[in-house]
Every structure is written in C-alpha cells, then in structure tokens.
Amino acid sequence: xxxxxxxxxxxxxxxxxxxxxxxxxxxxxxxxxxxxxxxxxxxxxxxxxxxxxxxxxxxxxxxxxxxxxxxxxxxxxxxxxxxxxxxxxxxxxxxxxxxxxxxxxxxxxxxxxxxxxxxxxxxxxxxxxxxxxxxxxxxxxxxxxxxxxxxxxxxxxxxxxxxxxxxxxxxxxxxxxxxxxxxxxxxxxxxxxxxxxxxxxxxxxxxxxxxxxxxxxxxxxxxxxxxxxxxxxxxxxxxxxxxxxxxxxxxxxxxxxxxxxxxxxxxxxxxxxxxxxxxxxxxxxxxxxxxxxxxxxxxxxxxxxxxxxxxxxxxx
Numbered sequence: 089x090x091x092x093x094x095x096x097x098x099x100x101x102x103x104x105x106x107x108x109x110x111x112x113x114x115x116x117x118x119x120x121x122x123x124x125x126x127x128x129x130x131x132x133x134x135x136x137x138x139x140x141x142x143x144x145x146x147x148x149x150x151x152x153x154x155x156x157x158x159x160x161x162x163x164x165x166x167x168x169x170x171x172x173x174x175x176x177x178x179x180x181x182x183x184x185x186x187x188x189x190x191x192x193x194x195x196x197x198x199x200x201x202x203x204x205x206x207x208x209x210x211x212x213x214x215x216x217x218x219x220x221x222x223x224x225x226x227x228x229x230x231x232x233x234x235x236x237x238x239x240x241x242x243x244x245x246x247x248x249x250x251x252x253x254x255x256x257x258x259x260x261x262x263x264x265x266x267x268x269x270x271x272x273x274x275x276x277x278x279x280x281x282x283x284x285x286x287x288x289x290x291x292x293x294x295x296x297x298x299x300x301x302x303x304x305x306x307x308x309x310x311x312x313x314x315x316x317x318x319x320x321x322x323x324x325x326x327x328x329x330x331x332x333x334x335x336x337x338x339x340x341x342x343x344x345x346x347x348x349x350x351x352x353x354x355x356x357x358x359x360x361x362x363x364x365x366x367x368x369x370x371x372x373x374x375x376x377x378x379x380x381x382x383x384x385x386x387x388x389x390x391x392x393x394x395x396x397x398x399x400x401x402x403x404x
Contacts, residue, residue, distance in 0.1 A: 089186060091128050091129070094130070096167070097160055099160040106128065107152050108151075109150050110123070110124050122137040122140050124137065124171065127189075127294070129185070129189050129190060133168070134166065135158070137174070145174050153182050153187070155177050156174050157171070157172050188245075188246050189245035189246065193247070195246075198233075202250070202280065206280065211277075217325075232249060233247060235247075235249040236249060237251070237286060238286075242368050243371055244296070246293055252283065253282070256364050259363035275336070275356040279360055279363065281333075282340045284314060286307045290302060306347065308341070312337050316334065336357040339360075340364050348361075369392060373389075380398050384398060
C-alpha cells in the first residue's frame, strides 16, 4: 500500500483510501467541484475532484473506502491529491487497521499504567471519583482507549487521548515531587480527568470530528459537567475540594484566549496547564519531525507560532 505520508509532488497514484470528509462547492468560474480529505493510518491529505461529472467518478460519500487514481500536487505549500477516477470499495474487503492512525504504544499497557497511578491517590473522595470513571465503567474504558485527543494538531489518532492523559499525569507527578507545596492527589486527579470531555466533544474513529455538543460547549465545559454529575454519586464529597478540582479542569488551557473560562488561581491548576501545554507542543513537534531529515526547515507551525526545523545530527 502507498501511504499518504509517503506521497510526493508529481506522483501518479492508484490506491484505496478512507474518505474522512467530502464537500461540494462551486468555483469562481461557476463549475462545481468536490473537496475531499483522504485518510490512512499514516495521516490525511486534502484532495480535489475538479471534474465531478466525469464518467470516471463514481458516487461515494464520507467514511466510504474508495479506490482513487490521481496526481499529487502542491497547494499553499501542502500536498494535494487531484482525483481523476474514483470507485467505492466494499468495506468487507478492507483491513481497517490500515486506515486508522494509531498510537505507537500498546493501549492495554498504557491503561494499566493509568490504573497504577490511580492506585496511588490517597484522598478517599478523589480515589473513588477516579474509580467511578476508570475502574467501574467498562464502556468508558473501551471509549477512552480508542479515542483521539484531537481532530488534528497533536495526539490525533486511536489511543491518543489515553497516551496524552498518561503523559500529562506523569509530568504532574514529577512536578508534585519537585514542589512539595502542591497537593499531589488533587493535581494527579485533575490531570487524569482534564480531557475527559473529549469523549463527547469528538466523535470516535473513523470520523474523529467535532460533534454538535463539542461545537456548542467544548470539552472543558462538557468535562466539568460530567465531573459534577459523578461527584454527586459520592456521599459527603467536600464542596471545596470539588470546586478546586473543577477549577483545575476549567483553567487547564492556561489563558482565556486559549479557551479556558478562568486563568489558573491554584498552584495545582497552574502546574496542570504547564504539563498539558508541554505535552501538546512536544507531540506537535514530534509529529511534524516524523520522517523529516535533520537540519531541514519545515516552515511555519501555527500552534508553535514559529518556523521549525529538526536538530542537526553530530558525529564525534
């Protein structure tokens, strides 16, 4: 199989890809065209069908598997696939693992690591809260292990939400050891729950797109509401502790312009915002550098607000 990430300008390709999205538009000259996003396990690529009424273009829709023939070009510095022929392929004949980007780590091992961290929480209320989410709900475990952490940017793959959550929790554990003033139980609980709302903000794969709830509310509000409802199931859960935990959740993006309703007012909330931002940006760089040669400038990255390149390699 020729994976999308391997394609280069000038390539003529015939291959089966998953259609992540498909929209119809009208060009300035009045001619209709389709804008398509192709997907396989290596990532996605924008595609266009300029001759939508061509006899070589058969009907297909979003989330179909389609055999496409076309040429790889470049538009605004990004690769683009110009589709010349398209034919829907029945999913029974497809190995879907080839079309879903996945974490490089084993999800069961990561979940076991997450449970081990939960086992270290000494506060009985926070421990019970985490158990209600991650131990006593098989449905949530299944969804949490399969879900991505983003539509794009970072950890946008199967298992990405679990991988991101685990990494943020480990960063927070290190921060708590370095700064003993921090309430470790509160910080680690907030780290594990900080993105729980993404289970409803984003649809599961293969779609992995914003839901109506996600567009209207966002994962911070969704997660805070979910945590509030779950806390009500725990007898005598301290109100102040509940508010401190929810503050960490709503402030974890750090700044109002980044989507947090409140800026961090607690040291635990500040630590969580740093840990979340660290993993998001490091993963963004890691994904950008995947396959890139050392000492090669990769252009401007919107999240990092900088032109980036991979470090040179040195031989001694």
